[in-house]
Amino acid sequence: MARIVIDPVTRIEGHLKIEVEVTNGQVTDAWSSGTLFRGIETILQGRNPEDAWLFTQRVCGVCTYVHGVASVQCVENALTTKIPDNARIVRNLLMGGQFVHDHPIHFYHLHGLDWIDVVKALEADPAKTAEIARTISPDAPTIDFAAVKTRLAGFVDSGQLGIFNGGYWGHSAYLLSPEENLLFAAHYLTALRQQLIAAEMHAIFGAKNPHIQSLRVGGVTCKFDITTERISKFRNLLTQMRNFIDRVYIPDVKYIAKKYNNWKSIGGFKDKFNYMSYGGFPLDSSETNMLFPAGVILNKSATVDTLNLSQITEHVSHSWYTGSALHPSVGQTTPSFTKYDTADKYTWLKAPRYNNVAMEVGPLARVLIAYNKNVSSVKTLVDSFLQDASLTAVDLHSTLGRAAARALETKVIADAMDGWLTSLNPNGEVLTTTTIPDTGTQQGFGLTEAPRGALGHWINIQNGKISNYQMVVPSTWNLGPRDSSGNRGPVEQALIGTPVADASKPLEVLRIVHSFDPCLACAVHVIDTKKDKAYTIKVS
Amino acid sequence: VENNNILVLGVGNILMSDEGAGVYVVRSLEQNFQFSENISLLDGGTLGMRLLNPISRASQLIVADTAMLGFSPGTISRLTMDDIRTGNIVKNSMHQLSFAETLNMAEMMGFLPPMVIIAIEPFDIVTMGTTMTSFITANFDNFCMRVLDEIMATGGTFSKKERVLNNMFIGCN
Numbered sequence: 001m002a003r004i005v006i007d008p009v010t011r012i013e014g015h016l017k018i019e020v021e022v023t024n025g026q027v028t029d030a031w032s033s034g035t036l037f038r039g040i041e042t043i044l045q046g047r048n049p050e051d052a053w054l055f056t057q058r059v060c061g062v063c064t065y066v067h068g069v070a071s072v073q074c075v076e077n078a079l080t081t082k083i084p085d086n087a088r089i090v091r092n093l094l095m096g097g098q099f100v101h102d103h104p105i106h107f108y109h110l111h112g113l114d115w116i117d118v119v120k121a122l123e124a125d126p127a128k129t130a131e132i133a134r135t136i137s138p139d140a141p142t143i144d145f146a147a148v149k150t151r152l153a154g155f156v157d158s159g160q161l162g163i164f165n166g167g168y169w170g171h172s173a174y175l176l177s178p179e180e181n182l183l184f185a186a187h188y189l190t191a192l193r194q195q196l197i198a199a200e201m202h203a204i205f206g207a208k209n210p211h212i213q214s215l216r217v218g219g220v221t222c223k224f225d226i227t228t229e230r231i232s233k234f235r236n237l238l239t240q241m242r243n244f245i246d247r248v249y250i251p252d253v254k255y256i257a258k259k260y261n262n263w264k265s266i267g268g269f270k271d272k273f274n275y276m277s278y279g280g281f282p283l284d285s286s287e288t289n290m291l292f293p294a295g296v297i298l299n300k301s302a303t304v305d306t307l308n309l310s311q312i313t314e315h316v317s318h319s320w321y322t323g324s325a326l327h328p329s330v331g332q333t334t335p336s337f338t339k340y341d342t343a344d345k346y347t348w349l350k351a352p353r354y355n356n357v358a359m360e361v362g363p364l365a366r367v368l369i370a371y372n373k374n375v376s377s378v379k380t381l382v383d384s385f386l387q388d389a390s391l392t393a394v395d396l397h398s399t400l401g402r403a404a405a406r407a408l409e410t411k412v413i414a415d416a417m418d419g420w421l422t423s424l425n426p427n428g429e430v431l432t433t434t435t436i437p438d439t440g441t442q443q444g445f446g447l448t449e450a451p452r453g454a455l456g457h458w459i460n461i462q463n464g465k466i467s468n469y470q471m472v473v474p475s476t477w478n479l480g481p482r483d484s485s486g487n488r489g490p491v492e493q494a495l496i497g498t499p500v501a502d503a504s505k506p507l508e509v510l511r512i513v514h515s516f517d518p519c520l521a522c523a524v525h526v527i528d529t530k531k532d533k534a535y536t537i538k539v540s
Numbered sequence: 541v542e543n544n545n546i547l548v549l550g551v552g553n554i555l556m557s558d559e560g561a562g563v564y565v566v567r568s569l570e571q572n573f574q575f576s577e578n579i580s581l582l583d584g585g586t587l588g589m590r591l592l593n594p595i596s597r598a599s600q601l602i603v604a605d606t607a608m609l610g611f612s613p614g615t616i617s618r619l620t621m622d623d624i625r626t627g628n629i630v631k632n633s634m635h636q637l638s639f640a641e642t643l644n645m646a647e648m649m650g651f652l653p654p655m656v657i658i659a660i661e662p663f664d665i666v667t668m669g670t671t672m673t674s675f676i677t678a679n680f681d682n683f684c685m686r687v688l689d690e691i692m693a694t695g696g697t698f699s700k701k702e703r704v705l706n707n708m709f710i711g712c713n
Binding site for chain 1: 587592
């Protein structure tokens with residue numbers, strides 16, 4: 001039996017430490033630890049609720065928009081403010097822009113190197129690579145693979161791997177041929193250029209990226225940006241992204257799913273297979289008709305239960321906080337660091353639970369819930385993907401399922417964005433005037449679906465100022481620790497049973513951890529000083 | 541060679557004491573000098589990969605940053621892309637995709653313009669705080685001057701603004 005500690009896990013945002021116990025080449029236990037403390041909630045106490053979004057949005061520089069919108073939504077909920085339809089559409093476009101930016105970066109730049117052996121690409125025959133490229137996607141733009149190979153060789157031969165430094169190159173769990181590796185390495189670079197387009201698109205109605213400027217409690221402020229000229233600029237950039245998604249991203253994920261077929265049964269969230277979504281992208285003012293519906297799936301069920309927010313609690317028995325399991329509306333953030341001890345307290349993340357069970361949130365949860373609810377755009381796409389990749393619906397409860405769901409929902413959202421653009425009214429109102437009463441108390445919550453999953457902000461207002469604020473973020477759901485009954489969080493469960501070929505190079509463990517797209521900046525509550533500077537793998 | 545788009549990029553985290561030094565340089569230059577049209581100043585903060593866009597449009601890149609090279613705090617160094625590739629730059633960011641990686645990516649994508657980094661050796665990049673330590677402030681004027689030298693050497697011109705309300709340490713509270 002060996003303990004492997006990966007600290008920090010790289011190619012993610014924020015700081016995450018993963019410890020696993022390996023017996024006979026398989027993971028038998030796992031602990032997920034967020035090593036940073038987040039103080040945003042404390043900073044917000046006593047401030048004007050209308051200012052909160054400017055703070056919360058800056059909890060992270062990756063999914064920058066999502067904490068802005070969840071914050072204005074919770075204030076709107078507390079004041080029972082309805083936003084104009086144009087504002088709803090602009091917010092959907094901003095959120096959609098976030099997804100279309102984030103998800104391809106995740107696949108190619110954060111998760112991709114767990115599937116692709118960049119060094120092996122140097123043995124590739126560029127002509128054969130071009131042939132494979134045509135087979136995978138005949139419509140994809142042609143690439144000069146010989147030039148890409150030369151550029152890669154320049155990095156590798158000099159011994160200066162640059163961005164590819166620190167990978168487990170040559171590991172037996174890499175299954176692609178040299179040509180396939182070269183193809184994906186080339187797409188790694190294509191996707192880098194592509195994300196610049198997505199960021200530009202985000203800034204059209206957001207004024208800048210990251211950290212857009214155009215939100216306000218009651219709607220959005222970009223009234224004079226909603227012009228036919230800017231709409232057509234947006235559409236032009238969106239079309240470039242949609243072409244990339246259809247011709248490169250989805251065919252690539254399909255190909256990886258075929259080549260790494262055994263990963264359809266590795267990395268699922270074992271014990272219960274529970275999934276939750278708050279619902280994302282409202283399609284009208286009802287707040288119930290969503291592109292991705294809200295709901296809960298318990299124990300791999302084919303039916304979807306209605307989401308009941310009162311069932312949410314945050315446990316702290318294995319986290320460095322004092323207190324008990326509480327609903328976020330009365331939640332407390334009282335730090336109490338002891339020491340890192342996997343038998344006791346070992347993380348700054350709390351353990352959110354729904355009806356006292358752990359829930360996976362994110363692309364897979366959203367797609368499964370929409371699929372089970374027969375949302376036609378999702379169902380058609382998922383079914384055709386499964387058929388092409390020789391998979392069945394049950395295979396989605398896995399590492400591959402997460403990567404597939406992420407790609408497929410990117411397409412569903414990008415396609416819907418085109419329609420939303422059409423329905424924007426250049427003369428429409430974008431803001432409902434709101435006033436926060438000087439006296440009295442109000443309570444509100446703002447729920448949304450961020451790229452990484454269900455995101456909720458809860459606010460209590462007293463005499464016009466924030467008296468309590470709690471954020472329950474996607475990575476806390478997925479990467480949180482054991483709860484007060486000792487039940488593991490989703491990633492901890494997902495890791496159990498994972499084959500580990502070489503304990504000093506735990507590539508397989510990273511493959512699963514990365515499939516959750518961990519983003520810890522908002523999940524945890526500044527950095528432990530000296531320890532986190534180096535990337536360490538400890539095997540004992 | 542004519543440089544039509546010289547990007548002066550200050551990077552770092554202004555919440556982590558000396559880590560923000562590069563950003564303070566850009567702020568100070570902006571407040572105190574008038575630059576020729578081929579110069580743009582940018583506070584790059586901790587944006588990492590999101591700086592690829594402005595970098596891709598530049599014909600020359602001048603970066604102001606902190607770097608832990610083992611010199612005494614406040615020492616100013618001039619680094620080039622060769623130093624980055626060999627890993628002389630410590631990952632000094634809270635973000636996993638550090639600025640050095642961003643430069644590597646730009647190079648791999650084939651659009652990294654000629655680049656130089658003027659870096660100051662920090663004393664403290666760990667304590668949360670919006671002011672720099674005396675090791676840095678004592679040499680801050682020189683730090684700014686070294687960046688101005690690079691601007692001149694690459695074809696930019698500048699003049700001191702007439703009304704300067706504060707001294708050079710304007711960005712440093």
